[in-house]
Amino acid sequence: MSQENGRARETEESAASWLLRREEPEWTEQDQVDLDQWLNQSMAHKAAFWRLEHGWGLADRLAALAPLKQDAPPQDPRSWQRYWKPLSLAASVLIMIGIVGIMRTVPSPGGEQNIAQQDGSVLQSGQVRLATAIGEHKVVPLADGSKVELNTATKIRAAVTEASREIWIDEGEAFFVVKRSEKVPFVVHAGNRVITVLGTKFSVRKDGKKITVAVLEGRVRVDEMANGRVSRSATITNGDMAFTNEASTLVAIKSPERVATELSWRDGMLVFDQSTLTEAASEFNRYNKTQLIIGDVETANIRIGGTFQASNVDAFVRLLDDAYGLRVEQMENGVKISQ
Structure with missing residues (x-):
């Protein structure tokens, strides 16, 4: 193993260690300060940590889909060291299989770092x-x-x-x-x-x-x-x-x-004040795969106001139906709303 690869491996292991420690209930504000200092030491530290964090999130989602074993032993929240090897191995596997959207650092001839995307494109240095x-x-x-x-x-x-x-x-x-x-x-x-x-x-x-x-x-x-x-x-x-x-x-x-x-999205909300239904639908469509389709001019010009959860398009449609008696049709590419 080259010296360069050895440093990269060391960085990955340190990132995994930090990520595991952060999940423990004993994590303190000082621990967060120490982690921030480590991340700020280099872009390589940040890239490694973000890769593992993304992989960790994907692993959690996959685990949520798996059935629980009835004979599984209870977890001790203080025993993360016991599971270090299997967890670090899992993180390494997640990196190696190339999770979509994960970035990896590639050293450039000048010693700076470029970021290589999975499709092979390389962004500007840094x-x-x-x-x-x-x-x-x-x-x-x-x-x-x-x-x-x-x-x-x-x-x-x-x-x-x-x-x-x-x-x-x-x-x-x-x-x-x-x-x-x-x-x-x-x-x-x-x-x-x-x-x-x-x-x-x-x-x-x-x-x-x-x-x-x-x-x-x-x-x-x-x-x-x-x-x-x-x-x-x-x-x-x-x-x-x-x-x-x-x-x-x-x-x-x-x-x-x-x-x-304008900043209500930070709380997961959309706020409308005498907005047209076309404007409201456009905003909801930014946050949801289920798209709202306005079927006619009269419906498009309806004015609405209120605060709504950005991710709950179904509740918004139900409220429109209750308030205006609009016609709601399930379409292949979304929900059509009309008079």
Whole structure:
């Protein structure tokens, strides 16, 4: 085994050890601090830990489908060391079989790390791809101490180091809690907009050419880029929102209620205030494989308000039926709603 492979094996084993320890009831705040310090030592540590964490989640889901053995011995929560070898072996198998979406680090000639995807494509040096499926919600710590929270069906790339902090939103929506740094700005790229902050809490949503920025705390600068240069800028602060579409930018100042509504997805909820049924259906369709299909113009223009669980599309349809007596048809590709 080469020295390089030996280091990789060592990193994987350390990541597995941390993951197992974190599942124990004796896990403390100091343990979390120690884990964060280990993760921040290198991108290799983060990549190894995320791979195993993803595999662990898949193993849990598979285990939930298996029948329980009646003669299975009771588990001792303090005896994780006893199961270290079989669990680490299981984690290794999960890595080797190539779980969909798992990333692995590949050393580049310059000593930096590229991230190789399962399909063989390689991202730019230092970038990590993060993604969520429809209905999935994920919180990921970044190397600088910041955090990114991914909403449903979101794809981003992150390159966060001591010298540079950059995020690319390819599609979807993300909420950022940015650790303040006077020296290194935190930059988010979304379409032809560049959002720059020093330290704040804000969200960015990319829906085709439409970009929405909502600021919960702090100050954010939104730059419109043209031919690699800034053509226009807008600065928004607490409770402000910016809506952009190609060359147009609209800023809604001091709209804390609207910001709260925009961020309701973080609690798994959707909030509507006199929204058309078409708008509401579009939002529900972001979070569910069961798609809502509006059958006619009259139904599409119905105005609704209220708070709904994003993942419970069936309950929403039942409420529509109760309130408006709408016709509900189960279709092959979703649920059709009409008069």
